[in-house]
Amino acid sequence: MGKLYGQANNFRTKKVLVAAKFGKKTVELAGEEAPADVSPLGLTPAFVDGDVRIFGADAIALHLVAGVLGCPKSCGEVLQWVQWGEANLLPNALGYVLPSVSAAHLDQKVLDLYKGEFFAQLAHLDKVLLKKTFLVGERLGLADISLALDLLPAFEHVLDAAARKEFVNVTRWFNTIVNQPQAKEVLGEVKLANSVAQFNDADFKKNAAKVHKAAPTPAAKKEEKKKDQPKKKEEEPKEEMDAAEEALAAEPKSKDPFESLPKSSFVFDAFKRVYSNEDTATKAIPYFWDNFDAENCSIWRCDYKYNNELTLGFMSCNLIAGMFQRLEKLNKHAFGSMILFGTDNNSEISGVWVWRGQELAFELSPDWQIDYESYAWKKLDAKDEGVKKMVNEYWLWEGDFEGRKFNQGKIFK
Incomplete structure (x- = not known):
């Protein structure tokens, strides 16, 4: 009997449990946190069965259905849908769902961006399913299980009757899977959702407080002991904190992911002020090259791996905006220029970044790892004249760009 570690109500855990049923495997839910020897990165869901140790919902699901559902002639057909769901569909789905159910707090404009991108992806999926019962082949398979469970929170909370009517093929397919x-x-x-869930500030504060109360800090425990001791004098009543203030007070100070790296003489804030307030060509670019610390900072180029999936320009820019939103805490040590090249339905995304350190900055923190694997990253040689030309073009948004046509860009600063 295999042991599964993960939160029972989480859709990822449910994905594994559903796969186990299809794979005719017995799986025991053994707790929310996985031992280090099962999930060395501390990620859940995680699974152990004898010598088998796997973390990640889709990897575990594939293991459990192997030999029963199996793969078609090429597992690549299944993998393409699983990867698209994890890297593209799911981040936008959760970006729309979590604030709607008061589990996160986002600016309305950002929430609208997530919703727009999510609905655009559903529209593409709806076209695919117009003439298909299942995603791969003529039988239900892992691709269907994986994507349907990725969409479970959306169908439960934000895809109301109007949305389901708009994406009628996706809805038909989803109902087919979950009713097996x-x-x-x-x-x-x-x-299924009767109406679109709406953010509620009071519920958000309660949710935040519950998260932190679940794991009391040493300071909280000390305060609890004080409460148990009799008061010597009647104390002045203190102003009570609301749930959000309590959550912030209990929040442990997070460690700076860059703390272990050598200090750099390049001051990102100073460069950003010059870039924002002075002429880019005559002031900002010369300032950058005069002050760049090649020993303790590095320059990287990224290229989006799935350009063939890009459609309308504003949707592609929403993709970049969502990435920037999730990397907000990186901006103290980084600067980047992301550019959309081409035209609607024939475009590509590429960017040039500089940050502290010589390795990929995103790997320093799990919070920064949602989007970066959707891009191919290449470290650049700052001494190369061709690289300098490329950097200047990306900073300036002018140039030949290797023959590509500039459409629009966004700056991370």
Whole structure:
């Protein structure tokens, strides 16, 4: 019997449990946190069965259905949908769902960007499913299980009757998957959203407080002991903190991911002020090269791996904006220029970044790892004249760009 570690109500955990039913495997839910020897990175869901140790919902699901659902002639057909779901569909789905159910707080404009990108992706999926019952082949498979469970929170909370009518093929396909006997054993009767969930500030504060109260800090424990001791004198009543203030007070100070790296003489804030307030060509670019610290900073180029999936320009820019939003805490040590080249339905995304350190900065913190694997990254030689030309073009948004046509850009600063 395999042991599964993960939160019982989490859609990723449910994905594994549904796969286990289809794979005719017995899996025991053993707790929310996985031992280090099962998930060395501390990620869940994580699975152990004898010598088998796997983390990640899709990897575990693939292991559990192997030999039963199996793969078609090429597992690449399955993998393409699993990767698209994890790297593209799911981040936008959760970016729309989590604030709607008061589990996160985002600016309305950012929330609208997530919703727009998510609906655009559903529209593409709806076209694919117009003439298909299942994503790969003529039988239900892992691709269907994976994507349907990725969409479970959206169908439960934000895809109301109007949205389901708009994406009628996706809805038909989703209902087919979740109503399979194996899926119903885990999910029960899936209740589809009657209306779009709306952010509620009071609920958000309660949710935030619950998260932090679940793991009391040493300071909180000390305060609890004080409460148990009799008061010597009647104390002045203190102003009570609301749930959000309590959560902030209990929040442990996070360690700076760059703390272990050597200090750099290049001051990012100073460069950003010059870039923002003075002429780019005559002031900002010369300032950058005069002050760049090649020993303790590095320059990288990124190219989006899935340009063939890009459609309308504003949607592609939403993709970049979502990435910037999730990298907000990186901006103290980084600067980047992301550019959309080409025209609608024939475009590509590319960028040039500079940050502290000589390795990929995104690997320093799990919070920064949602988007970076969707790009191919290449470290650049700052002494190379061709690289300097490229950097100048990306900073200035002018140049030949290797024959590509500039459409629009966004600066991370």
